[in-house]
Amino acid sequence: MKNIRNFCIIAHIDHGKSTLADRLLEFTKTVQVTGGQMLDNMDLEKERGITIKSHAIQMEHEYKGEKYVLNLIDTPGHVDFSYEVSRSIAACEGALLIVDATQGVQAQTISNLYMAIDHDLEIIPIVNKCDMDSAMPEEVEDEIIDLLGCERSEIIRASGKTGLGVEEILSAVIERVPHPVGDEEAPLQALIFDSVYNTFRGVIAYFKIVNGVLRSGDEVKFFNTGKEYEADEIGVLKMDLSPRKELRTGDVGYIISGIKTSKEVKVGDTITHIDRPCSKAISGFEEVKPMVFAGVYPIDASDFEDLRSSLEKLQLNDASLTFQPESSLALGFGFRCGFLGLLHMEIIQERLDREFDMDVITTVPNVSYRIYDKQGGMTEVHNPGGMPEPTLIERIEEPFISASIITDTSFIGPIMTLCLGKRGELEKQNYISGNRVEIQFKMPLGEIVIDFYDKLKSISKGYASFDYHQDSYRPSKLVKLDILLNGESVDALSTLTHVDNAYDMGRRMCEKLKELIPRQQFDIAIQAAIGAKIIARETIKAVRKDVTAKCYGGDISRKRKLLEKQKKGKKRMKQIGNVEVPQKAFLAVLKLD
Numbered sequence: 251m252k253n254i255r256n257f258c259i260i261a262h263i264d265h266g267k268s269t270l271a272d273r274l275l276e277f278t279k280t281v282q283v284t285g286g287q288m289l290d291n292m293d294l295e296k297e298r299g300i301t302i303k304s305h306a307i308q309m310e311h312e313y314k315g316e317k318y319v320l321n322l323i324d325t326p327g328h329v330d331f332s333y334e335v336s337r338s339i340a341a342c343e344g345a346l347l348i349v350d351a352t353q354g355v356q357a358q359t360i361s362n363l364y365m366a367i368d369h370d371l372e373i374i375p376i377v378n379k380c381d382m383d384s385a386m387p388e389e390v391e392d393e394i395i396d397l398l399g400c401e402r403s404e405i406i407r408a409s410g411k412t413g414l415g416v417e418e419i420l421s422a423v424i425e426r427v428p429h430p431v432g433d434e435e436a437p438l439q440a441l442i443f444d445s446v447y448n449t450f451r452g453v454i455a456y457f458k459i460v461n462g463v464l465r466s467g468d469e470v471k472f473f474n475t476g477k478e479y480e481a482d483e484i485g486v487l488k489m490d491l492s493p494r495k496e497l498r499t500g501d502v503g504y505i506i507s508g509i510k511t512s513k514e515v516k517v518g519d520t521i522t523h524i525d526r527p528c529s530k531a532i533s534g535f536e537e538v539k540p541m542v543f544a545g546v547y548p549i550d551a552s553d554f555e556d557l558r559s560s561l562e563k564l565q566l567n568d569a570s571l572t573f574q575p576e577s578s579l580a581l582g583f584g585f586r587c588g589f590l591g592l593l594h595m596e597i598i599q600e601r602l603d604r605e606f607d608m609d610v611i612t613t614v615p616n617v618s619y620r621i622y623d624k625q626g627g628m629t630e631v632h633n634p635g636g637m638p639e640p641t642l643i644e645r646i647e648e649p650f651i652s653a654s655i656i657t658d659t660s661f662i663g664p665i666m667t668l669c670l671g672k673r674g675e676l677e678k679q680n681y682i683s684g685n686r687v688e689i690q691f692k693m694p695l696g697e698i699v700i701d702f703y704d705k706l707k708s709i710s711k712g713y714a715s716f717d718y719h720q721d722s723y724r725p726s727k728l729v730k731l732d733i734l735l736n737g738e739s740v741d742a743l744s745t746l747t748h749v750d751n752a753y754d755m756g757r758r759m760c761e762k763l764k765e766l767i768p769r770q771q772f773d774i775a776i777q778a779a780i781g782a783k784i785i786a787r788e789t790i791k792a793v794r795k796d797v798t799a800k801c802y803g804g805d806i807s808r809k810r811k812l813l814e815k816q817k818k819g820k821k822r823m824k825q826i827g828n829v830e831v832p833q834k835a836f837l838a839v840l841k842l843d
């Protein structure tokens with residue numbers, strides 16, 4: 251135990267966590283240098299440059315004549331995965347806090363830091379990307395000193411690009427991070443901080459042993475799920491899985507025990523022995539619940555079963571995805587999927603497209619609403635279309651978040667306007683340094699899932715970082731806004747909105763849909779309604795569109811090609827009554843100016 255160090259890296263997105271982690275792995279010869287990044291292995295992760303799934307890796311390092319085992323536990327960098335971050339942090343005794351020398355402290359730097367401080371982790375502050383011309387290490391150090399109350403000498407200047415500071419970081423991990431403590435004689439308690447799905451081996455759960463000893467072949471129980479398994483294989487995580495006979499208190503490792511789906515393994519659960527169980531689970535276990543919902547519909551109705559099996563496959567390795575069949579008058583049969591957040595939703599959409607080649611239409615995302623009826627009963631509704639009659643509703647509650655935005659003082663005005671327009675309530679403002687400020691708001695999550703990030707980015711010219719966590723459910727005056735095309739209500743276009751915004755939103759939805767729905771051979775009336783009351787209207791005038799008009803005369807093959815092309819273009823269209831509606835119209839509400 252004395253020579254083990256368990257640590258993680260916390261950083262705001264793009265501050266260089268993966269790059270610096272690679273340098274550590276290279277320096278300790280855990281991997282051979284190849285130039286690329288090693289920790290992110292899904293294609294998608296590489297493209298996005300975001301570590302989606304946390305991983306762990308063991309390095310060996312000799313320091314002052316002694317050998318040490320350094321377990322680096324990688325944490326996902328996005329708010330959607332903050333529960334996973336919290337469990338990874340709980341498995342560590344120390345954290346490298348990386349701050350980009352060109353950008354300074356950002357929203358996630360702070361939120362992750364607070365999590366690490368809550369778990370009593372030793373923090374090693376690092377100013378990264380010091381090689382860049384625009385680096386301002388002094389200023390960023392000042393910010394870190396203000397934030398942590400540390401000495402300037404404790405901050406390490408580094409560069410994942412040139413390798414500056416890498417050796418110093420490894421020494422600091424050994425010198426400053428305490429070794430794990432625990433009781434080897436006590437009943438086994440191992441904290442599951444992550445799991446991955448492997449097609450051949452089933453689910454591989456990653457854990458840290460808090461107390462006791464685990465041997466290969468032991469009969470084990472997962473405390474919170476109550477499921478029992480045999481530890482078929484245990485081991486440590488090098489670049490590959492490296493089997494061991496025994497793992498002891500303080501060790502970080504993996505277990506393979508014939509588990510077939512990710513749903514069975516809950517991050518935050520405790521592994522213990524069946525014959526000598528621990529008396530209680532490691533604290534902090536939570537079931538992650540989806541926060542954001544959207545309908546996912548096959549464009550071609552006959553793909554419904556394929557879509558189901560694709561979602562089932564995705565769920566094998568992503569237990570946080572949920573889905574339930576639903577039907578829409580407009581879109582036919584599909585699924586209401588639940589996601590941890592917006593990024594998670596995008597990832598699933600992309601994976602459906604790339605890995606399963608599914609052509610789908612997704613509806614506008616929404617949150618889950620709690621509907622209290624007049625008898626005092628409560629139902630959670632995940633789809634505005636599924637809302638009961640207004641007369642049956644006593645009140646509606648919606649989830650609120652605590653949001654933190656860090657920005658340059660010059661953007662405070664527009665950001666305040668944006669947040670207040672999204673029904674935000676200002677909580678407080680903290681100055682981080684001379685011209686940078688953290689603004690905290692309470693806001694309805696339902697307003698964030700609709701175009702908030704994009705707006706924040708554009709008004710701050712990219713110089714605002716945003717982070718949030720769930721706060722509470724609160725009563726809100728929400729109404730269902732329906733959209734009618736030629737008199738037919740299109741359920742997939744219904745949204746829930748605050749009563750004060752409903753008229754404005756109805757008007758803007760009609761205007762936007764007028765832009766997005768192509769002109770057809772007859773007039774199309776677009777109306778917005780609350781209940782039976784029409785509150786806005788636009789008309790798309792008829793046009794007679796003849797794509798072949800451009801082909802003068804005889805060239806038949808050219809003509810055929812054009813018609814083929816037009817047919818393909820239609821694929822992303824849905825026929826609603828007699829109106830053809832393109833996919834982007836279903837997301838119109840996200841694009842309102």
Ligand SMILES: Nc1nc2c(ncn2[C@@H]2O[C@H](COP(=O)(O)OP(=O)(O)OP(=O)(O)O)[C@@H](O)[C@H]2O)c(=O)[nH]1
Pocket residue numbers: 261262263264265266267268269270298299300301327378379380381382408409410411412
């Ligand atoms: N010049 C310079 N660029 C760097 C350095 N470290 C990282 N980068 C670049 O910064 C970008 C982000 O680096 P990553 O290592 O992917 O950042 P990350 O923090 O892991 O990103 P997320 O996983 O998205 O949170 C990449 O384009 C890197 O090439 C550095 O020390 N110097």
